[in-house]
Amino acid sequence: MSRAHVDQNLFGGTVSGLVKEMRPWQWYKQSILLLGLVFSENLFDPTAVTNVALGIVAFCAIAGTTYIGNDILDIEEDRNHPRKKHRPIASGQVTIPVAVSFAILLFVGGIGLSWYLGPLFLLVVITYLAQNALYSSFLKEIVIVDVMVIAIGFVLRAIAGVVAIDVYLSPWLVVCTFLGALMLALGKRRHEMVESRDPASSRSILAEYTRETLDQLLVVVLAALVVSYSLYTFYRSGMWMMATLPFAIFAAFRYHFLVHTRDLGGDPKFLFSDMPFVVNLIVWGVLVVAVLYGVPSQFVELIG
Numbered sequence: 001m002s003r004a005h006v007d008q009n010l011f012g013g014t015v016s017g018l019v020k021e022m023r024p025w026q027w028y029k030q031s032i033l034l035l036g037l038v039f040s041e042n043l044f045d046p047t048a049v050t051n052v053a054l055g056i057v058a059f060c061a062i063a064g065t066t067y068i069g070n071d072i073l074d075i076e077e078d079r080n081h082p083r084k085k086h087r088p089i090a091s092g093q094v095t096i097p098v099a100v101s102f103a104i105l106l107f108v109g110g111i112g113l114s115w116y117l118g119p120l121f122l123l124v125v126i127t128y129l130a131q132n133a134l135y136s137s138f139l140k141e142i143v144i145v146d147v148m149v150i151a152i153g154f155v156l157r158a159i160a161g162v163v164a165i166d167v168y169l170s171p172w173l174v175v176c177t178f179l180g181a182l183m184l185a186l187g188k189r190r191h192e193m194v195e196s197r198d199p200a201s202s203r204s205i206l207a208e209y210t211r212e213t214l215d216q217l218l219v220v221v222l223a224a225l226v227v228s229y230s231l232y233t234f235y236r237s238g239m240w241m242m243a244t245l246p247f248a249i250f251a252a253f254r255y256h257f258l259v260h261t262r263d264l265g266g267d268p269k270f271l272f273s274d275m276p277f278v279v280n281l282i283v284w285g286v287l288v289v290a291v292l293y294g295v296p297s298q299f300v301e302l303i304g
Contacts, residue, residue: 013093014093014094014095014098016088016093017088017089017093017094018088018094018098018099018102020087020088021064021067021068021071021087021088021089021094021099021102022060022063022064022067022068022106023063023064023067026063027056027060027063028272029063029154029157030056030059030060030063030157031056032154032157032158032161032177033052033055033056033059033157033158033160033161033164034052034056034161035158035161035173035177036052036158036159036161036162036164036165036167036169036173037049037052037161037165038288038289038292039170039173039288039292040162040165040167040168041292041293042165042167043289043293044293045165047165048164048165051117051164051165052161052164052165054113054116054117054164055113055114055117055121055160055161055164057113058109058110058113058114058117058121058125059110059125059128059157059160060110061106061107061109061110061113062106062107062110062111062114062125062128062129064103064106064110065103065106065107065110065129066129066132066136068089068099068100068102068103068106069103069132069133069136070132070136071087071088071089071090071099072089072096072099072100073136074136075089075090077203077204078090083195110125111125117163117164118163118164118166120163121160121163121164124156124159124160124163125160127156128153128156128157128160131149131152131153131156132153134149135149135150140205141204141205142205143205143208143209144217146205147182147185147186147189148182148185150181150182150185151178151179151181151182151185152178153181154177154178154180154181155174155177155178155181157177158173158174158177159174170236172228172231172232172236175228176225176228176229176232179221179224179225179228180225182221183218183221183222183225183252183255184255186214186217186218186221187218187255187259189206189209189214190211190214190215190218190259191259192206193206193209193211193214194211215260218256218259219256222252222253222255222256225252226248226249226252229245229248230245233245240291241288241291241292243287243291244284244287244288244291247280247283247284247287248284250280251277251280251281251284254274254276254277254280255271255277258271258274258277262274
């Protein structure tokens with residue numbers, strides 16, 4: 001095999017590893033930025049859509065920076081994890097100097113886009129970076145705080161989506177996003193305990209949890225999420241939004257069911273392989289958009 005062919009394979013492997021380090025399969029997390037666009041009734045405003053799209057790209061770049069940073073800091077723990085040991089940095093596919101250089105490029109690009117979207121958006125991004133740095137440094141070692149910090153990261157994404165289009169930040173958006181993300185984080189912790197024979201070797205904080213504790217916390221958070229969304233539909237959006245409530249409840253219950261019976265809590269992307277969950281999510285989304293943009297009221301007026 002020629003030296004050029006070896007170098008080409010090495011370069012291709014490095015590029016492939018860098019792409020994997022950005023976790024493209026987790027970019028769906030940035031869809032949280034769309035919540036402000038939809039619920040502020042700006043979904044069909046081209047300027048607002050453009051700003052949110054740029055915000056999503058910025059967060060993908062910034063998130064890629066944090067993923068790389070976390071993988072470098074957690075390299076030893078990842079090598080002891082049954083699944084994470086295959087990550088590019090942990091496996092040696094990508095060297096640390098190359099990973100650091102790529103992270104710097106992502107950081108500069110993400111910060112540049114954030115600055116373009118305005119000082120408030122940039123402030124949210126900087127807060128997100130600070131939160132991730134604190135999490136990686138020591139907050140991930142504090143029981144319960146670790147999952148709360150993860151949930152706050154999703155709240156910051158939701159706030160960024162609102163800031164990008166300069167609309168009112170609803171407290172309901174903050175509360176429901178936080179509780180939904182907290183439910184997913186707890187489900188992930190439970191999955192990690194079930195998946196590994198020695199959970200503490202792959203994530204030290206798991207030594208502080210028990211499966212029973214996580215199950216109880218999941219139920220509490222799930223109940224709080226259902227109540228919060230119910231109150232939102234009752235008091236904020238009028239009678240028609242209440243029609244979306246059964247679908248929201250089903251989504252929460254279905255997730256709880258899948259965590260305990262199908263072991264799908266490790267990564268929320270696996271939810272998209274569950275057809276009942278996906279169909280319910282689509283119906284919920286269509287109903288929400290229809291209600292927010294006055295379709296039921298217009299229909300009533302038409303037939304009246």
